[in-house]
Amino acid sequence: MKKEQNSIVVENVCKSFNVYLDKSNTIKESLLSLFKRNRKEKRQVLDDISLTISKGEAVALIGVNGSGKSTLLKLMTKIIYPNKGRVITNGKLTSLLELGAGFHPDFSGRENIYFNASIFGLSRKEIDARLNDIIEFSELGEYIDNPVRTYSSGMYMRLAFSVAINVDAEILLVDEILAVGDQHFQEKCLNKMKELRSQGKTMVFVSHSMGQVKQLCDRAIWLHEGHIKEDGNVNEVVEHYLKETA
Amino acid sequence: MRIFKNLYQYRELLKTSVKKEVRGKYKNSFLGVIWSFLNPLLQLGVYALVFPLIIKSNETNYTVFLCCALIPWNFFATAVNRSSFTMVENSNILKKVYFPREILPISVVTSEAVNFIISTVIIIGFVLGFGLSITKYALLYPLILLVQYTLLIGIAFIVSSLVVYIRDLQHFIGVFIQLMFYATPIAYNAKVIPENYQWIMRFNPMATIISGFRDIFYYQHMPDLQALFTLFCIGLALCCVGYALFSKLQKGFAEQL
Numbered sequence: 001m002k003k004e005q006n007s008i009v010v011e012n013v014c015k016s017f018n019v020y021l022d023k024s025n026t027i028k029e030s031l032l033s034l035f036k037r038n039r040k041e042k043r044q045v046l047d048d049i050s051l052t053i054s055k056g057e058a059v060a061l062i063g064v065n066g067s068g069k070s071t072l073l074k075l076m077t078k079i080i081y082p083n084k085g086r087v088i089t090n091g092k093l094t095s096l097l098e099l100g101a102g103f104h105p106d107f108s109g110r111e112n113i114y115f116n117a118s119i120f121g122l123s124r125k126e127i128d129a130r131l132n133d134i135i136e137f138s139e140l141g142e143y144i145d146n147p148v149r150t151y152s153s154g155m156y157m158r159l160a161f162s163v164a165i166n167v168d169a170e171i172l173l174v175d176e177i178l179a180v181g182d183q184h185f186q187e188k189c190l191n192k193m194k195e196l197r198s199q200g201k202t203m204v205f206v207s208h209s210m211g212q213v214k215q216l217c218d219r220a221i222w223l224h225e226g227h228i229k230e231d232g233n234v235n236e237v238v239e240h241y242l243k244e245t246a
Numbered sequence: 247m248r249i250f251k252n253l254y255q256y257r258e259l260l261k262t263s264v265k266k267e268v269r270g271k272y273k274n275s276f277l278g279v280i281w282s283f284l285n286p287l288l289q290l291g292v293y294a295l296v297f298p299l300i301i302k303s304n305e306t307n308y309t310v311f312l313c314c315a316l317i318p319w320n321f322f323a324t325a326v327n328r329s330s331f332t333m334v335e336n337s338n339i340l341k342k343v344y345f346p347r348e349i350l351p352i353s354v355v356t357s358e359a360v361n362f363i364i365s366t367v368i369i370i371g372f373v374l375g376f377g378l379s380i381t382k383y384a385l386l387y388p389l390i391l392l393v394q395y396t397l398l399i400g401i402a403f404i405v406s407s408l409v410v411y412i413r414d415l416q417h418f419i420g421v422f423i424q425l426m427f428y429a430t431p432i433a434y435n436a437k438v439i440p441e442n443y444q445w446i447m448r449f450n451p452m453a454t455i456i457s458g459f460r461d462i463f464y465y466q467h468m469p470d471l472q473a474l475f476t477l478f479c480i481g482l483a484l485c486c487v488g489y490a491l492f493s494k495l496q497k498g499f500a501e502q503l
Contacts, residue, residue, distance in 0.1 A: 017501065074500070077344045081497040095344065102339040104266070115266070118259035119345050127258070 006090060007171050007202035008053040008076055013085035015046040015071055045071045047226040048085075055090075055170075058203040060213040060234060062241055063223035069206045072223070073097065073173050076204065091170030091202070094120055096161070098175070105149035109140055109159055112148050116160070120167045130166045137192070138162035139185075158185055165192055171202045190215060210238050249489060252346035260349055260356070267357035286365055290316055297433045305435070307464075313372045314463045315432040315456045318394065321362035322452055323423050329354045329402035330409045330419045337503035347496040348489070351402035359395055373463055383462040386469060390458040393478045397451055400484025407495040410502050430456055451477055 019041045045068045053059050061069040074080045075087050077095040102119050103112050113134055117127045135144050138158045148156065165172075172193075193216055197203055207213050213220060213234060220237035222230040230237050253260060269279075293316065294309045305311040332350045333340065340347070366387070373380060409415045430452045431439075439447060447453045454473045461469035 079341065079344050079500045093344070098342045102343055114258075115262050118256070118262050119339070119343050121256050121259070121345065123258045124261075 005054050006052055006088075007055050007057070008051075008090075008204070009088040010049055010051045010072075010075070011085050011088075013046055013049045013072075013075060013082040013087060014044070015068075015075060015080070015082050016042050016044045019043050045226055046075075046082075049226070049228060050085075051221065051228065051231065053202060053204065055202055056197075056200040057219060058197045058205065058217040060217040060220040061204065061206045061223060062208075062210075062213065062220055062238065063229075064245065067223040068226045069223055070097070070175055073175050073204065073206055076173055089171060092121070092168070093171040093173065094164055094167050094169035095173040096164045096175060097173070103148050103156070103160070106147055108147055109138075109144040109151070110135075112159070113163055116163045117167055120164070120169070122167055130168075134162045134166045137166065137188075154182065154185075161189060165189070165196070169201070171204070172196065173204045175206045176208065210242065214238060249346075249348060252348070253352070256346055256349055259345060260353055263349065263353040264357045264360065267353060268360050282361055282364060283368065286317055286320055286368060289320075290368075293433060301434055303434065307376050307378070310372050310376050310378065311435075311460070311464055312433060314369055314460045315430075317365050317369055318362065318456060318459050319427065319430065319432050319452065320365075321358055322394065322398065322455075323427070324361075325355050325358040325398045326401055326405060326419060326423060328358065329406045330416050332406050333410045333499060333503065334413075340503055341500045347499060348403070348492060351406040351492075352399060354406075355395065355398045355402050358398075359391070362391070369459075369463055378464070378466070380463075381466045383466055383468065386458075386462050390455060390462070390469065390474060393458075393474050393481060394455050396478060396481035396485060397455075400481055400488040403485065403488030403492040407492045407499075410499055411495065426450070426452065429453075432456060451480070 049068075049072065061072060063069050071080070073095070074097065075082055076089060077093065077097065078087075078089075079095075079097075102116055104115060107115065110131075113131065114124075114127055117130070117134075122130075138144070138155075138161075140155060140159060143151070143155065148159070151159070174193075190212065193203065197216070203216070205213065205217055217234050219232065220230075220234040220241075221228060222237050222241050230240060290309070290313055294312055297303075297312065298308055303311075329351045332354050336350055339345075370380060405415070405419065409419075429446050429450055431447065436447045436453060436457060454470070454477050458469040458474055461467055
């Protein structure tokens with residue numbers, strides 16, 4: 001029963017990447033590198049991270065560049081897997097790591113809605129039911145039937161965000177994407193996310209905009225060089241973070 | 247078991263990507279879908295012109311004889327070849343979004359199966375056009391197709407995941423398929439192979455499948471059901487082994503690509 005309350009459990013997770021200074025892509029190169037020392041470095045990105053995020057929480061991950069925020073987010077989505085420890089998630093999960101990943105430039109906006117939403121695991125019927133909401137939210141109007149390659153980057157982002165926000169996920173992982181789009185649309189996205197939060201969805205949010213973080217989240221986790229430096233009330237953590245980085 | 251749950255949940259993705267691959271293949275060409283007929287027809291034309299000159303064959307109807315084998319062979323060759331590219335082609339999505347990775351090789355094989363079913367029209371056209379008829383044995387078509395599909399799914403799991411780690415494999419596979427073309431009784435009859443090389447026919451799974459299709463369409467008699475059943479079991483085993491390997495290797499896809 002206790003498990004049900006938790007959306008995301010991260011247990012003693014370590015993650016390191018092999019950074020190949022000259023990655024051998026071919027057998028010839030791999031064979032050669034058996035003889036000479038393989039020039040690679042192990043880079044420890046996350047070191048023994050444990051955290052629990054309960055259902056309905058809105059959590060911000062903050063930290064300087066390279067502190068492991070995005071890696072932690074990718075581990076939660078199961079795009080990559082930890083070297084040690086484990087990550088457990090409960091409930092349908094949507095990630096907005098990079099907007100419009102998987103958009104097909106030659107297909108129309110409408111076709112891409114179907115394709116993109118199906119990547120998130122929706123069935124045809126479910127997409128049909130949401131289609132109007134998605135198009136309306138994106139404010140693309142008549143452009144929705146034009147090929148996506150003709151879109152401006154703002155339109156692209158609006159379409160992608162509209163799909164991701166309308167798939168009814170229980171867990172939403174957002175990686176610093178609200179920076180695109182005009183003031184009006186940013187505002188709209190924030191409002192939508194607040195609405196989702198009030199519906200009891202779980203949110204993990206990576207951002208460098210402390211204003212947005214404070215608006216949206218009640219808890220913040222400060223990552224520093226692969227460790228959790230501080231975890232607690234958003235206002236306190238942000239304050240300490242700003243003091244240290246200033 | 248998780249694979250079936252995943253596939254069911256992501257059925258829309260499977261459907262759209264199969265559709266995209268079947269339709270998108272000729273999207274920008276002038277003749278469009280006609281190419282899916284024209285391509286094998288032209289290839290058949292070339293082979294039907296050249297092979298009788300170099301191989302002595304006493305088949306009464308060499309073109310039909312060749313056609314019944316070449317079309318299923320193309321299904322095999324393109325499916326294996328394309329599954330070796332699928333992860334690299336889709337690396338963009340693989341790195342950004344989570345979805346069950348097994349969708350990719352499965353949709354490659356499935357879209358090629360759809361193409362094969364469409365081009366079966368060519369086989370039937372040739373059979374009828376050369377004065378043969380379609381007999382009750384043609385009803386076994388779905389059975390042989392299922393055997394080939396199962397086998398290909400197994401191979402696709404293994405090939406698509408290994409290529410991510412060893413890119414060279416792509417080139418080896420191309421050569422290997424070419425070699426296999428000659429080790430499979432496509433342009434010739436398996437009976438003309440000398441006794442001491444007959445083991446190739448026994449161990450080449452495609453030989454069994456090609457002979458099966460040829461039996462039902464060209465010779466019009468019962469195919470070797472026992473051999474096909476054995477191959478089906480091997481195919482299932484290969485799927486299990488392939489999936490186990492795939493699930494293990496897929497964890498590193500996003501980092502390797």
